[in-house]
Structures are given as C-alpha cells and as structure tokens.
Amino acid sequence: MDELRVIQVKEHVFASNARNADDVRERCHKQGLLLINLMSSPGAGKTTLLGATIDALHDEIAFGIIEADVDSAVDAHTIREHGAQAVQVHTGGMCHLDAGMCDQGLAELDCDSLDVAVIENVGNLICPAEFDTGASAKVMILSTPEGHDKPLKYPLMFQESDVVLVSKIDVAPYFDFDMEQFEHNVRLRNKDVPIIPVSAKTGEGMDVWYQWLRDRLSAWRS
C-alpha cells in the first residue's frame, strides 16, 4: 500500500518536473546555451574532467558550472580556480538535481556570456538518471576502478546517456578493467552511444572528448 502511494506522488513529481525541464531547455535554446548534465559515481572524476576541459578550451568556449552536492562547496572553489563561473547548489540531502534546482543554479550564472553550462550532478549512478534537469545533453563518466560490470547493475544511467567517458584509463591495468567486456555490457543498454576512454591526468583521449563537445555545441546552435 505504501509502495502504491509513493509511486503516485513520484509520477506527479515527474510530470511537474518535466514541465519545468522543458521550460529550461527552451530558454537555453533561445540563448544558444548548451546545458549538459554530467553524472557519475562519487569520485569518478567529474570535477577533474571539467577542470581539464576548461583549461584546454577556454579560448573557444565559455563555461559555467553548476556544482550539485548534498553538502560542501569544495568543487565550486576548484572550478573557480580554473577561471570559469561556478555556483554551488546544496540539494538538502536529496540524491539528485531536478529542473527547479537547476534553474536556481542557472539564475546565479551570467548565462548571456556563456556557451556551455554544465550541471555537475550529485555523485550517484541511479537517481540522477531518473530526473530531467532541462539539459539537452547527458554525459556520464565511469571510472575504471569501478569495474566493467556496472552497465549490468545500473541500466538506466547507461541507457539515458549521450556519451560514456571511461575515466582513469591510465590506471586500468591495476583494476583488471576489461574494456571489451565493458563495451559489450554498455551495448546491452545503449546500442549507439559513443564510448570514449580518457585520462585527465595523462591527457589520453581528451581530444576526442573535446571534439564531441564542439560537435554537440554546433549541432545545438544550428
């Protein structure tokens, strides 16, 4: 009985959130602003990837970052050190960001001066995949220490993503991470999603990720 009640409310919340998300998406489109929802487990390297990306592309793309966490502001401080606009959103114990929270984050950024805004979502492979934030691209990171079986266990995240970055590829040998098996597991959830192995530390694969980002931005604006 409890379960039924939860589901009803959840549907209501989802419907209301979807309307807010559509509003955010439409406004971003008018502004030519590409809004990206970046998701991963805790510690997979979202902030590190963003820092390296800002450093590499700051001459061609102006970034603004919405840092979402249950608590703390360490990531927003880190991003500011890379010279990008950043705002920290506390989710108040919530395990994901919804469109309303994202909208509040955008209001704190000078969106007219930006090309790309990135929501660095709460570290979690489950709940963030369920909520439309208003972003028009979903990027997920899976770090090699987490193991190649994760698409089997967290199906929705892999199914929903527009690109899968495999981070910490430089330490893959220490973790028996089997890339072939990982790709096989991803394909069970998502037939066409690009899979890009990267290391923000050594730079491996980062150019492929930057090109994906450029292509997505021009597609969004055309």
Added chain:
Amino acid sequence: MDELRVIQVKEHVFASNARNADDVRERCHKQGLLLINLMSSPGAGKTTLLGATIDALHDEIAFGIIEADVDSAVDAHTIREHGAQAVQVHTGGMCHLDAGMCDQGLAELDCDSLDVAVIENVGNLICPAEFDTGASAKVMILSTPEGHDKPLKYPLMFQESDVVLVSKIDVAPYFDFDMEQFEHNVRLRNKDVPIIPVSAKTGEGMDVWYQWLRDRLSAWRS
C-alpha cells in the same frame, strides 16, 4: 507545493519502514543472527571484501548474503562460488533497500544455520543511509580512488556508519589519497567510528576487519 507533498509521504514511508525494521531486528536478535548493512559507492569493492571474508572465516562464522541491485545477478553468483548462501534481490529501479525488501531476502536464506547475514546494499553513498533495513550494524566502504573529500559531500553515510573500511589501500599512491585528511574529514561527521584501511587483494588490514566482525558478533549475542 510539490516538495511539501513529497516530504509528507517520505515521513509516512520512513515511519512504516521503521516499524518493519524493528521487527526484523528483534527477530534476528532472538535467532542470534547478526544482520549487517554493507554500503558504498558502485565498485568500491563490497563483493570482493565479502568473498575474502567468507574465505578467511568460513570455519568459525557461517555467512548468508543478500545481494541488492537495480538489475543483474552477477554478485550473488560470485558469492556462491565462495561457498556461502546468497540471494539476489532486485530493487526494481529503487536506489536503496528498505526493511521489507530485506525481510524478503532473509526469507530466502536458511537463517537458523547462519551466524552473520550481510545485506550488500545498492552501490550509492546517499539513499541507503536514509533507510533502516533492520540491520544492527552498518558497515561502509570508501575506496581510495574516490578521494579523501567524500565525508564532506556525503555526510549522512559517514555519520550513520559503525565502521569505515578504506578499501583498495594498495593503490592509494596512484590517487593522491591523503589518509590524514580523510580521517580529519570523517571526524567532522563521526567522532568515534573506527577507520580500517584494507586491501582484499594484498590482505593488508583484513585481520583488523575480521576482529571487528568477531567482536561485534559476540557483543550482539551477549
């Protein structure tokens, strides 16, 4: 308005779950069965730790494992290869296990023949900490690749845990994991929780964890 409605239901769900959890805990206590809730991020090494623990202690402690995942049954198969009873619970998209699901898992195990039952919760540092499963001990794992800042970002998990295992300690040097800083961050959330660095691969620290487990089992039964 949406938010208010969610909170009401959440409180109702929590209250109902708390009653179920108390029932589970009381029944386990009568049986002399220690029920442990094992939590971590995806890929922190819960299954690997359990496999090593079963191998090392099978002569003195009979283990049963409840594997919780959104999907797949790979972990239950792995545990059975170590010779322990294991049941796989699919959470149906849910990001955590509650007392009712845990109870269904226990019903599939031959509890009279067990000393310790472990719920291997869904990989997630947020939601599982919010729900009482009926366990009488909460064990969390933080793997060194995730970084030493995690207690700042996921406060409740660290606050609620009875012991914090720091896994993959053998690869800590590759990840600039600062143990002193980690301990400092843990203490902000939990003044007294034991912190045990371990590597299931090299065996480092595992004896300390086994002793914690033995002590907890005898305290529960005395």
